[in-house]
Amino acid sequence: MQSQNNQYLQFVGKPHISAVIAGGRRRVNYTFEDKSELVEEYDINNHELISRKWKRLSNIKESQWIYEVGEAPIDQQSELKLSNTNPIFVRKDTPQHFQYRVRNLTYPEDVYQVEIDEKSQEIVIRTTNKKYYKRFAIPDIRRANLKLEQGKATHVYKNNTLIVSYPKPDQILEREYQIRQEFDKLNKKKPKEGDLECVQQ
């Protein structure tokens, strides 16, 4: 079994944090001691997390952004890219739940099975017709040293999209509340496009 080790990318040491308003969103940049980076983008009004991406530096080859939340831009020049007929897997949370959407799934509703693999701490999406399969962990829960609980993952299928939800644990809900407070304070200063802000974490 191939472990997706990089999925729960951890904070390494104390990061240097800076935030800027760009493209109508609040972009927070974390730079760590080992020169790896984390970039988060929040909606400026409701503080929803739009995207989160990591970059680890490698001495041997070029580093690439790994997207934890949100969609990575498709490299049109790539020699091997997913055909657009394939299902697309994207994470986009709601205030109370971690939510994962798989678009472009055309099979009937009863084909999908969602369960939690407690040993590897991953959510598994299966299809009875063997057409789609995905295993993924929730990095936020790993980072908080919590565990995925069997039975808590739910799924819904509509509009050719499968939506898998997992409720956020209280610990994480609290932290997100604190972040929203912090952003509200910054918003009081009425920031404009291109403004740099100092953020305490």
Place this chain on the structure above:
Amino acid sequence: MTTVNAPKINEYKEATRVERVGAQSHIRGLGLDGDLEPRNISQGMVGQKKARKAAGIILNTIRAGKIAGRSILIAGQPGTGKTAIAMGIAKALGNDIPFTAMAGSEIFSLQMSKTESLTQAFRRSIGVRIKEETEIVEGEVVEIEIDKSATSGAKTGKITLKTTEMETIYDLGAKMIESITKEKISSGDVITIDKVSGRISKLGRSFAKASEFDALGPQTRHVQCPEGEIEKRKEVVHTVTLHEIDVINSRQKGFLDLFSGDTGEIDPEIRDQIDSKVAEWKEEGKADIVPGVLFIDEVHMLDIECFSFLNRALESDKAPIVILATNRGITNIRGTNYKGPHGLPIDLLDRCLIIQTEPYNEAEIRSILEIRCEEEDVEMTEEAKEVLTKIGVDTTLRYSIQLITTANLVAQKRKSNEVDVEDVRRVYSMFIDHVRSTQYLRDHQAEYMFDEYQKQTQKMQVE
């Protein structure tokens, strides 16, 4: 079922490209048996037993990897197999051990100083074996579709891969299509594609498809259909050279510079950093240092500064094994007014183990010619081979090798598949070897332009 569009005949030629035959392409190894004894004719090598045996001992020293900075000098007359032995060592070492071949005069570049060229050459010959996580795509091929656009001639394609749990379709770029055609990937093959490097490996054929095909290659393995997800992160063992690591770290766009070849001078500070980092990795068990081989041909072209640099560099514990080759006798040491054996200063010679190569005898020349005929795909009658061997003995080995393909073309002109004595005679008269050429010049010097020789002899006669 595969929907590969049936290619026309000319497309097949495209897919399996004919490789140009090089002067040393018949060498596959040193041709030694288990006890390091050289077989008379083996792996493209003929005769030259003493030298090959010595090379075999060197080969084992390299493979053991424990002793750094040894240098070997292969010296002998032109056409005695010096470069061939170096090639033999390279092929015998395989792909894992870095082997850098260069000619002495490559050191002199306008863009880099001599010491920088040498340092880069040294660092290109030391490999670092690292385990890395890369993204790979692994699955059984269900279907490959390749279309050629009627208007632009550009190829587009799709490949469908599956595992026991899922299926995915990928769009293919031009280079990927080329690789797939070259590796002859078809439905039922289980393959791995490295997303970053674009490399495709065939793991075998799926058991499920085993009954559908009768004629399989001798090396076909049957494997299970892969399980789980198609896109995975796997640990792969990479061998990169110290030079590549230097380049990537020396600037932002370093990675692309590797391919454009324009690396320029690299800051020694960066090199020190890399060295300490690699030492760290080694201690942590993340990486292995693989000292390789640096082969410098025509080493008499280097000058005294390069030789001093070499002396010093050979003493580091990170030096690769250096193999030098030259065909010069006692000749001028470049950069000085002194002569030295092989054009090298004695202190460098002292650090070298010298392997002598000797000119071939008639039987050996005959065998070499036969090997080359096979390599160049030329059929020759026994009499023609005799004549060619005689020519090789009287003139030089290289000249007679060059006559092989030319004689073949002449034979084809008279619609024969086999080269006969008349073809060999024909090309012998058309193309002159250097001995006859020199003789001709001596006789007709006066008729050539800028004839200084004549005037000098006149001067000498007057005095």
